[in-house]
Amino acid sequence: MSGKTLYDKIWDAHLVHEAEDGTSLLYIDRHLVHEVTSPQAFEGLRMAGRTVRAPDKTIAVPDHNVPTTLDRANAATMTEDSRIQVEALDKNAKDFGIHYYPVSDVRQGIVHIVGPEQGWTLPGMTVVCGDSHTATHGAFGALAHGIGTSEVEHVLATQTLIQSKSKNMKVEITGKLSPGVTAKDITLSVIGATGTAGGTGYVIEYCGEAIRDLSMEGRMTVCNMAIEGGARAGLIAPDEKTFEYVKGRPHAPKGAQWEAAMDWWKTLYSDDDAHWDKVVTIKGEDIAPVVTWGTSPEDVLPITAAVPAADSFQGGKVGAAQRSLDYMGLKPGTPLNEIEIDTVFIGSCTNGRIEDLRAAAAILKGKKIKVKRAMVVPGSGLVRAQAEEEGLADIFTEAGFEWRLAGCSMCLAMNPDQLSPGERCAATSNRNFEGRQGRGGRTHLMSPAMAAAAAVTGKLTDVREMM
Amino acid sequence: MEKFDKLTGVAAPMPLYNIDTDMIIPKQFLKTIKRSGLGVNLFDEMRYDDQGNEIPDFVLNKPAYRDAKIIVAGDNFGCGSSREHAPWALLDFGIRCVISTSFADIFYNNCFKNGILPIVLPQEDVDKLMDDAERGSNAVLTVDLEEQVITGPDGGTVRFDIDPWRKHCLLNGLDDIGLTLEKGAAIDSFEDQAAQARPWV
Numbered sequence: 057m058s059g060k061t062l063y064d065k066i067w068d069a070h071l072v073h074e075a076e077d078g079t080s081l082l083y084i085d086r087h088l089v090h091e092v093t094s095p096q097a098f099e100g101l102r103m104a105g106r107t108v109r110a111p112d113k114t115i116a117v118p119d120h121n122v123p124t125t126l127d128r129a130n131a132a133t134m135t136e137d138s139r140i141q142v143e144a145l146d147k148n149a150k151d152f153g154i155h156y157y158p159v160s161d162v163r164q165g166i167v168h169i170v171g172p173e174q175g176w177t178l179p180g181m182t183v184v185c186g187d188s189h190t191a192t193h194g195a196f197g198a199l200a201h202g203i204g205t206s207e208v209e210h211v212l213a214t215q216t217l218i219q220s221k222s223k224n225m226k227v228e229i230t231g232k233l234s235p236g237v238t239a240k241d242i243t244l245s246v247i248g249a250t251g252t253a254g255g256t257g258y259v260i261e262y263c264g265e266a267i268r269d270l271s272m273e274g275r276m277t278v279c280n281m282a283i284e285g286g287a288r289a290g291l292i293a294p295d296e297k298t299f300e301y302v303k304g305r306p307h308a309p310k311g312a313q314w315e316a317a318m319d320w321w322k323t324l325y326s327d328d329d330a331h332w333d334k335v336v337t338i339k340g341e342d343i344a345p346v347v348t349w350g351t352s353p354e355d356v357l358p359i360t361a362a363v364p365a366a367d368s369f370q371g372g373k374v375g376a377a378q379r380s381l382d383y384m385g386l387k388p389g390t391p392l393n394e395i396e397i398d399t400v401f402i403g404s405c406t407n408g409r410i411e412d413l414r415a416a417a418a419i420l421k422g423k424k425i426k427v428k429r430a431m432v433v434p435g436s437g438l439v440r441a442q443a444e445e446e447g448l449a450d451i452f453t454e455a456g457f458e459w460r461l462a463g464c465s466m467c468l469a470m471n472p473d474q475l476s477p478g479e480r481c482a483a484t485s486n487r488n489f490e491g492r493q494g495r496g497g498r499t500h501l502m503s504p505a506m507a508a509a510a511a512v513t514g515k516l517t518d519v520r521e522m523m
Numbered sequence: 524m525e526k527f528d529k530l531t532g533v534a535a536p537m538p539l540y541n542i543d544t545d546m547i548i549p550k551q552f553l554k555t556i557k558r559s560g561l562g563v564n565l566f567d568e569m570r571y572d573d574q575g576n577e578i579p580d581f582v583l584n585k586p587a588y589r590d591a592k593i594i595v596a597g598d599n600f601g602c603g604s605s606r607e608h609a610p611w612a613l614l615d616f617g618i619r620c621v622i623s624t625s626f627a628d629i630f631y632n633n634c635f636k637n638g639i640l641p642i643v644l645p646q647e648d649v650d651k652l653m654d655d656a657e658r659g660s661n662a663v664l665t666v667d668l669e670e671q672v673i674t675g676p677d678g679g680t681v682r683f684d685i686d687p688w689r690k691h692c693l694l695n696g697l698d699d700i701g702l703t704l705e706k707g708a709a710i711d712s713f714e715d716q717a718a719q720a721r722p723w724v
């Protein structure tokens with residue numbers, strides 16, 4: 057009998073019922089809710105006369121829709137339909153008695169930043185949210201994944217989720233990263249190597265020295281994009297860094313409960329003899345600062361490379377690559393570092409934490425931007441406050457960046473922060489799909505330091521030249 | 524949820540790889556608090572130009588495919604976000620079945636919750652059905668869930684696999700929540716035991 061993976065251990069600890077065919081009912085420890093994917097779920101509860109089974113384990117925050125401009129307290133900055141969604145969440149949170157961080161609360165922010173920040177996300181938990189980037193919470197050694205609205209309703213009503221078990225994939229990043237290479241470069245490089253469907257059917261555990269060396273912020277960046285590689289979830293085993301981060305957070309356990317929790321948390325790792333269905337190993341030193349050139353997160357290359365030709369790919373990818381090149385307005389053979397940028401967006405649940413803002417500010421200090429517009433959208437009100445205290449906000453505004461309030465903003469452009477057709481953006485978010493940041497908008501994904509470098513030079517830039 | 528047993532209808536070919544949820548239903552249409560009415564915006568940015576006029580070349584705008592009930596698609600259909608608005612939009616348009624070599628996990632799950640059947644087939648079968656789907660209004664397929672068989676316009680058949688539980692739920696239009704609530708006692712006892720083992724949760 058082989059040992060267990062971290063995924064196996066968390067799974068087993070949450071199994072309520074298992075049918076003969078393997079269909080399982082998993083208990084859910086934390087359910088995070090936002091305004092876009094929840095209204096129909098609450099409506100469903102009401103129509104069926106059901107209640108929220110565990111309101112104390114359910115946390116809601118509006119983030120996707122809310123304006124991030126400084127005047128957002130003025131309701132007129134919100135469009136009618138956005139306002140209706142946010143008001144629906146206000147009402148649902150109140151009616152069903154769940155924890156809530158309204159727009160007016162300094163703790164409001166992107167749901168995947170608020171959860172860890174407030175200590176809702178803890179090692180060994182099961183965490184779900186009606187949002188695909190729930191994988192972020194896996195950085196704590198929590199089994200966390202996105203669900204659809206029907207499942208949101210299912211979790212609200214039953215505090216469980218029907219699941220079948222995924223396969224185990226180990227992604228090991230060995231050795232050290234080179235200077236200028238960050239968590240974002242790791243996670244994009246992994247997707248570049250495995251493809252956007254490479255993780256389909258798997259839960260990934262990231263391990264290896266380069267992962268251990270990352271801060272909790274960096275680990276969240278890595279796990280955040282597990283979903284872009286097709287995986288159901290990404291996990292990192294908790295260690296001293298994790299415990300240090302969690303300790304003292306508002307909803308983290310205290311006193312004797314902390315000790316009891318630690319006893320269990322320390323058992324949360326994959327056994328040496330655990331079975332892996334797939335193993336991917338990448339050397340840390342082989343990872344360069346990367347950018348995406350196309351309209352899929354797998355379209356990733358080192359900044360030192362050139363735009364590829366469509367016929368350098370195989371099978372159906374040839375057509376997809378051609379479509380990407382046309383959409384992105386790029387010619388094969390163009391060096392990536394000659395591509396001019398109109399706009400820079402720093403933020404999102406991938407890279408909207410304090411460490412991300414520090415990395416960008418370190419590049420921007422004393423410099424001015426050469427792009428038409430640039431904005432920083434902190435991931436939460438608390439990240440924003442801390443950045444102001446550390447003087448980062450001044451660095452951004454002096455460089456010419458807009459300093460925004462917390463929310464998803466131009467990551468998905470549901471609020472007024474959108475690209476116009478043909479506008480080219482260096483973004484720290486996680487999706488470069490057609491139209492993601494606004495109809496016809498062209499997105500290049502990269503790390504915060506790389507986005508800051510692009511802001512300074514006006515084109516995609518190798519940040520190592522500015523360090 | 525509407526039952527799914529046997530479906531006969533026109534299949535539209537969409538050979539594109541990685542058809543993502545932003546293509547299926549762009550985010551500006553997620554600002555609804557209802558499930559219905561999204562069909563007119565299905566594939567919005569591929570289907571309409573900037574003025575809101577139909578783009579005649581787009582497959583679902585072609586006369587033969589306007590009433591398509593099935594889509595045959597390239598690899599990794601439905602990748603991207605968890606938005607259930609994607610299956611809601613497909614359903615509202617009238618699509619009850621999508622066939623591809625692979626689907627993104629969350630989208631795949633979401634389909635079953637809405638009475639849509641996503642079918643995974645090997646490349647050669649998808650290629651064959653894609654050819655069938657290219658035949659315009661003659662591109663009629665019949666999908667028989669009970670027998671797990673797709674019948675093409677020439678009478679040729681392709682078998683497909685499906686998880687037995689999901690098949691059972693689709694065939695009977697079963698509501699997951701109701702079924703899970705029947706296991707209320709098991710959930711209660713799990714909670715009691717977890718409150719002892721992990722009181723901090």
Ligand code: SF4
Binds near residue numbers: 168406467485486
């Ligand atoms: S920041 Fe972007 S990816 Fe993250 S939750 Fe918001 S919209 Fe989704």
